[in-house]
Amino acid sequence: MSRGMTKRWGTGLALLVMLLGFASRAEGAAEFVSYTLDWRNRRVAAPLGYVVEDVLSGIGQLTEPMRSPQDLFLDAEENLWIADTDANRVIKMTRTGQVLLTITEAGGTPLYGPQGVFVKNNGEVYIADTGNKRIVRLNPDLSVNTIYEAPKSLKLGPDFNFQPTKIVVDKSDTMFIVNGGDFHGFLQMDAKGRFRQWFGANRVPFSLTRVLTRIFATEQQREQLTRQLPPPPSNAFIDHSGYMYATSAFATRAQIKKLNSVGGNSFPDKFYGEIDVVGWTLTRPQFVDVTVDKNDIVSALNAQSGRVYQLDQDGNTLLVFGGQGDQRGVFKYPSSLVVDSRGWLYVLDNQRNDIQVFRPTEFANLVHEASQLYYQGRYPEAARLWEQVLDMNTNYELAHKGIARNFYKDEEYAKAMREYRLAHDKKGYSMAFAELRKEWARKNFVLLIVLIGAGILVLTGIGVLIVLYVRAGWRHPGEVVGEA
Known part of the structure; x- marks a missing residue:
């Protein structure tokens, strides 16, 4: 079963637990709860x-x-x-x-x-x-x-x-x-x-x-x-x-x-x-x-x-x-x-x-x-434990954040972005995206220079043509260049 499908099952289970909790409260029974809170401060069963x-x-x-x-x-x-x-x-x-x-x-x-x-x-x-x-x-x-x-x-x-x-x-x-x-x-x-x-x-x-x-x-x-x-x-x-x-x-x-x-x-x-x-x-x-x-x-x-x-x-x-x-x-x-x-x-x-x-x-x-x-900054060791946490509870958002931090440290920014997205961590996602953009720029530096140079040449050529066209448009009809 994929992690996404498992997550949907987990969300359904969380809603069921909450409904049962409300029912038990209404009947005056003991309500022992165990959950965490997501990025919107909503309950997620744990x-x-x-x-x-x-x-x-x-x-x-x-x-x-x-x-x-x-x-x-x-x-x-x-x-x-x-x-x-x-x-x-x-x-x-x-x-x-x-x-x-x-x-x-x-x-x-x-x-x-x-x-x-x-x-x-x-x-x-x-x-x-x-x-x-x-x-x-x-x-x-x-x-x-x-x-x-x-x-x-x-x-x-x-x-x-x-x-x-x-x-x-x-x-x-x-x-x-x-x-x-x-x-x-x-x-x-x-x-x-x-x-x-x-x-x-x-x-x-x-x-x-x-x-x-x-x-x-x-x-x-x-x-x-x-x-x-x-x-x-x-x-x-x-x-x-x-x-x-x-x-x-x-x-x-x-x-x-x-x-x-x-x-x-x-x-x-x-x-x-x-x-x-x-x-x-x-x-x-x-x-x-x-x-x-x-x-x-x-x-x-x-x-x-x-x-x-x-x-x-x-x-x-x-x-x-x-x-x-x-x-x-x-x-x-x-x-x-x-x-x-x-x-x-x-x-x-x-x-x-x-x-x-x-x-x-x-x-x-x-x-x-x-x-x-x-x-403690021991991200690889933490990531291994966060993976075990996800095996027990696929909806645990903080585990994704911990795994994302390890990917970020290892400069695997695309994977970090994916995990930050699952953790709903906008700040972490932005950091990883910025690094990914800088990494792409470093790897494609020569291509960027060529494209920029080509762009400058094209724009220069267009500019010259425009100047020649404008200057030609200001000549009077019948005027011959070079006549005394």
């Missing part, structure tokens, strides 16, 4: 990327079950730390679910609704003790190191409300804090608890309505317009290279960012996820957490749909899985996720009160490895 390996809840080991846990962290020893919010505690367990300890107080004060936890490589624990409006810093033996309360700064003002919900800490002990619904960005504090700056703030998204209102509205309407604020961040993750990834649940664009040391975003500035139809309502994605594995694969958690979106470093969607429901593999309301050194994902659900452990399939491993090789 083999399963992840399967549920285990479900961790701590039942039988904890004095009471988890209650509305909000945050999950994986430490350097690959133990899980859970901010068990409504139970007013932090739990540490192994990645197989064995509970190691619980933290219920710090400095003689019980924890109150903690929503965030972070553990440094040296074992120090940071807790966003939200209800008590403080950050608790514990030594590796869990003795209190420092308790940070609201920082004092003229830039914050006298009415500043300190309500930390999430926290990450860099190698210099600088803290980046999600402060409630604060629209300024991440609250940056140093190790002494001093306010440094607001970091990585979002912008108010462009709106044609706002532009027209500024032009035609009354003064009172303009004042209301200026009160529109940018969306606050929802969570953050610091990868092995020190880059900070951030999510914004209520942003309409650039909901996932990769922030550098000065807060600039180096991740593609575009819309991530999908707009879903629930009943008669359009719902936007709400990305509440993000994590990055050792291969720089980004996994972002959409709490609104219960789906995990995996992206490469260009923001392309590699895989999507999950869904909403009560069964294994889907979620009621996921709140956080982490990834271990094996590439296994752990997703915390604050309504199911458990952690589902997802193991990548052969298909996911192939996609991840091919993507990693591609971004």
